[in-house]
Amino acid sequence: MxxxxxxxxxxxxxxxxxxxxxxxxxxxxxxxxxxxxxxxxxxxxxxxxxxxxxxxxxxxxxxxxxxxxxxxxxxxxxxxxxxxxxxxxxxxxxxxxxxxxxxxxxxxxxxxxxxxxxxxxxxxxxxxxxxxDLGLCGDRPFANLASFGVSVEVAETVRPWVKRVLGRAAYPLTAIRLLPRHQPFRAYITVDGRRHEVLTHQLNIANGRFHGGWQIARDISIDNRRLVAYQLGSGKRLRLLAETLVRATTGRWRSLAGGPFVSGTEMLLETDPPMAADVDGEVRLRTPLVIRTIPNGxxxxxxxxxxxx
Incomplete structure (x- = not known):
């Protein structure tokens, strides 16, 4: 080259x-x-x-x-x-x-x-x-984001006309509509030998800096050889609803150093129950999955x- x-x-x-x-x-x-x-x-x-x-x-x-x-x-x-x-x-x-x-x-x-x-x-x-960098979710390269939870249902159900009319606000508004019947799940993220456990409705693993048109964190990068995993809210629907509304209206995110983030070059993701993955808008794979970076991909x-x- x-x-x-x-x-x-x-x-x-x-x-x-x-x-x-x-x-x-x-x-x-x-x-x-x-x-x-x-x-x-x-x-x-x-x-x-x-x-x-x-x-x-x-x-x-x-x-x-x-x-x-x-x-x-x-x-x-x-x-x-x-x-x-x-x-x-x-x-x-x-x-x-x-x-x-x-x-x-x-x-x-x-x-x-x-x-x-x-x-x-x-x-x-x-x-x-x-x-x-690129991310690699299983055998599927991705540029921006692999996500699990309510966002998978959003990707499958958001209406094209809603996206045309509302733009990026279509995604959080669709999530709010689906949230009352969505069940929380446990996710286990193993990075560098350490296992992290979360109970949540939504988990994202990002290669890029943005999700839903809003910046994930002030100091995140698409070119630092690392992935960033983070949950939205917890197992409580009201907390996820509140965080979704705050970020949809203000785009406010914390620093990687002070926020609820797990970062690494390779992650083993397990969920209970097994979950489908939304990989940059395509719903294909299921957990457990190994997700890693492809430097200078x-x-x-x-x-x-x-x-x-």
Whole structure:
């Protein structure tokens, strides 16, 4: 693989870009013409342009885009689209360019990217290539978050029209609706030989810095070789409800040093009863699971001010 400096120089000089946009989503479909206009105005050499209208074809579409050997693969969509694309470019000599076309855009926020499309495209011309970490949940790479509990039901039941109307507030409001019938569970997180036990309705294990569009902690990073596990509330519904409302309205989070966080490079997660995992929006795996980091797992285009370690 090229050095990050050489890769950045190649993108700035040659502008060889392949584009994949999820036009199945309402935002992707609405903004697709603007995306193409901005890329052409930026004088990018578009070696392939692909619209995804069937999510089951995303993998084949990304692989077809990569066949053109672009320096930069621009992907437009939400966190699910981006996370699904990432596993196909991990450890490859191509950088990911992110177009934030989702509801919460957690991955874009974790990279410090602007959410305005024109400014996001400008990063491709003026930014730099960075290597960031991925998480690995079982055999499933993820960019942002693996979660367990009420959020799995939220992911399966939140209505598309609610997301369109309410944006990122759709998730906590759906959680509030589901919470009265949700049963708490025990989770056991083993890190560095130490076993932590919690009783909760919701447990998250984060690689990225944001969840639901709000920052998890002031000092968390997507590029520090560590995962962060944390619970929302406890086994008491009212406490989870209160914390959900506070964070949905203020985005207030504590420091990793003072908050209810468990951090490490690898975690064994067991739950009673066994739980399904929501891995960046896809509900697939079940506990017990080993979750670990993949240091420098993928190359991305980020603003010049991004701290790349």
């Amino acid at each position: 090229r050095s990050k400096a050489d890769h950045t120089a190649a993108i700035h000089a040659h502008r060889r870009v392949a584009v994949v946009v999820n036009t199945r989503s309402r935002r992707g479909r609405r903004h697709y013409p603007e995306v193409m206009r901005l890329l052409r105005a930026g004088r990018f050499d578009l070696v392939g342009v692909h619209q995804v209208t069937d999510p089951t074809r995303l993998r084949a579409t990304v692989e077809r885009a990569l066949d053109a050997a672009p320096d930069l693969l621009v992907v437009g969509g939400g966190d699910g689209t981006l996370s699904s694309s990432i596993k196909h470019i991990a450890h490859r000599d191509v950088a990911l360019g992110v177009l934030p076309l989702g509801t919460t855009n957690n991955f874009a926020r974790s990279l410090g990217l602007p959410l305005d499309l024109a400014r996001a495209v400008r990063v491709f011309s003026e930014g730099k290539v960075a290597d960031i 993928v190359r991305v285009m980020v603003p010049q001010g991004f701290t790349d370690t």
